[in-house]
Amino acid sequence: MRILITGGSGFVGRNLTTYLIDKYPDYSVVNFDRSEWSFGKRQYFYVAGDIRNQELVSRTIKEYQIDSLINLANDTSGPEIKQIESNVCGQFVLLNEAGENSLERFVYLSSDGVYVPSKEGLSSPVLEEDSVIAHDLPSACKIAAESLAMSAYHTRNLPIVILRSVDCLGSWLKPGHLISLLIASALQNNSLPIYHEGRKQQDWLHVSDLCIATDKALHLKTITGEIINLGWGVPHSVLDTAKLILASTDKPETLIKFIEEENNREVTGAPPLDSAKAEKLLGWKPAINFSDTLNNTVDWFKKNPDWWGEEHI
Numbered sequence: 189m190r191i192l193i194t195g196g197s198g199f200v201g202r203n204l205t206t207y208l209i210d211k212y213p214d215y216s217v218v219n220f221d222r223s224e225w226s227f228g229k230r231q232y233f234y235v236a237g238d239i240r241n242q243e244l245v246s247r248t249i250k251e252y253q254i255d256s257l258i259n260l261a262n263d264t265s266g267p268e269i270k271q272i273e274s275n276v277c278g279q280f281v282l283l284n285e286a287g288e289n290s291l292e293r294f295v296y297l298s299s300d301g302v303y304v305p306s307k308e309g310l311s312s313p314v315l316e317e318d319s320v321i322a323h324d325l326p327s328a329c330k331i332a333a334e335s336l337a338m339s340a341y342h343t344r345n346l347p348i349v350i351l352r353s354v355d356c357l358g359s360w361l362k363p364g365h366l367i368s369l370l371i372a373s374a375l376q377n378n379s380l381p382i383y384h385e386g387r388k389q390q391d392w393l394h395v396s397d398l399c400i401a402t403d404k405a406l407h408l409k410t411i412t413g414e415i416i417n418l419g420w421g422v423p424h425s426v427l428d429t430a431k432l433i434l435a436s437t438d439k440p441e442t443l444i445k446f447i448e449e450e451n452n453r454e455v456t457g458a459p460p461l462d463s464a465k466a467e468k469l470l471g472w473k474p475a476i477n478f479s480d481t482l483n484n485t486v487d488w489f490k491k492n493p494d495w496w497g498e499e500h501i
Contacts, residue, residue, distance in 0.1 A: 189215045191406070192254040194239050194282060195261030197225035200297065200395060202360045204258070205232065207399040218252045220245070221261075239278035245285045256293040256406060257286050264326055275329035276336070283340040291347075295405050296337050298352045299458075300391070300419065301327045306459035313421040313462035316352070334415070341413040348412060349405040351398075354419035354461060357485040358395035363496045367482075370430055371489045372496045374437040379445035386427025386446075391419045391460050394476035394484065404470040411469050419461035420474050432479065436486040 191208065195201050196219030205217050209231050218233045219225060225234065233252065237244045239261050248254070259282055263274035279296070286294045302320040322328035340346040361368050373380050401418050405411065427444075434441055466472045476484070489496060 189256055189406075190218070190252055190254050191215060192218045192220055192249060192252070192257045194220045194257070194259045194278075197221040197223040197234075198260060198262070199358075199360045199362055200356065200398065201225075201260050202227075203358060203395045204260070204399050204402060207396065208403065211403070216252070218248065218254065220248060238274070239282055240273055242281045242285065245281055246288070249285055249289045249291070254289070255291060256295075257282060257291055258295045258297070258402065258406065260297050262297075262326075268325055271325060272329060275326075276332045279333040279336050283336055283346065287340060287344045287346050293406055293409070294337070294340075294346055294348050295402060296333065296348065296350045297402070298330050298334055298350050298415075299326070300352055300354045300417075300461055301458055302330050302334070302352065303459050303461075305456035313460045314417075315462050316415045316417055316465055338413070338415075347409065348414075350415040351401060351405060352415060352417050352461065353398055353401075354391040354393055354458065356393045356395040356398050357481050359485075359488045360495070361485060361488075366426075367429070367433075367485065368489070368496060370433050371437070371486055374433050374439045374443060375489065375493075377439065377443070379443050380430050380434070381445050381447050382427060382430060383447050383449065384426075386425055386430060386444075388457050389423035389425050390429075390457055391421065391423045392478055392481060393419060393474055394481040397474045397476055400475075401466060401470060401472045404472055408470060414465075414469060416466050416469060417461040417463045418466055418472070418474075419463055420478065421460045421462060422478070423457070423460050424478055429482070432482050433486060436483050437490075 193201055196205055208217055209229050216231045220235045220237050235248050263271045303314050304319050304321045320331055322331055334350055337348045341348040370380050
């Protein structure tokens, strides 16, 4: 199999590329990203590019004889118009070229952020058919990109699978991520800033569990035109997460610093996901529990201080 991964230099992309090449040594993986990542494997190729560039996307698919595409690209920085162009127009370019070149598979990584935000303590796990809402720009872009993918499935019979995953932790987690900041602060004996008394809740997956689900979505060709939730369905509060990080780094809970809010806004977050469909269609269930996921991430940060460094804090 010859796979094009767009956005492959990011957190999920690096883990997924490593997973696929380790598991399938006869596969080739082409990373199409604006940011370079050198991997050093003969099956790995890097193409510097923007997914809005239709000519370059088309040329890359033909040159590397791509048969499957996984879109991980997710632009959340810079001007809002650029984010819309990258996440929505870029998705259209990829779908169009996938159709023009008769690709065998198109997997799109969406997010639990498309669902209606849950009020504190009031949400049960949501199903794929439950309501989505564009409550901010990232969710609006994800919903639009999902709609384009489903349109390509219905009008062009493009073999689409959409994965709605909760947030992930693990190796190469972005330095600016909340959990990265908390881990780095603990490792440096700095205070851990906690807002809303740490009541906000979030479900987490280990990134390797996401890689396994993506692998299954890539290879189970009878599953197409489906949207599939991925998560444990068990949210954890920021405060409890901070305490686990401090325990994992052998630091005292006195490092927790509660930040007062100027206004008492309602605390909301992404609701937990019901992943029964993933088990039924993909034979997938998460394997690494939250505590082990967090400890694994902390251990990776301990071994890779150059990744997070003081300049990122």
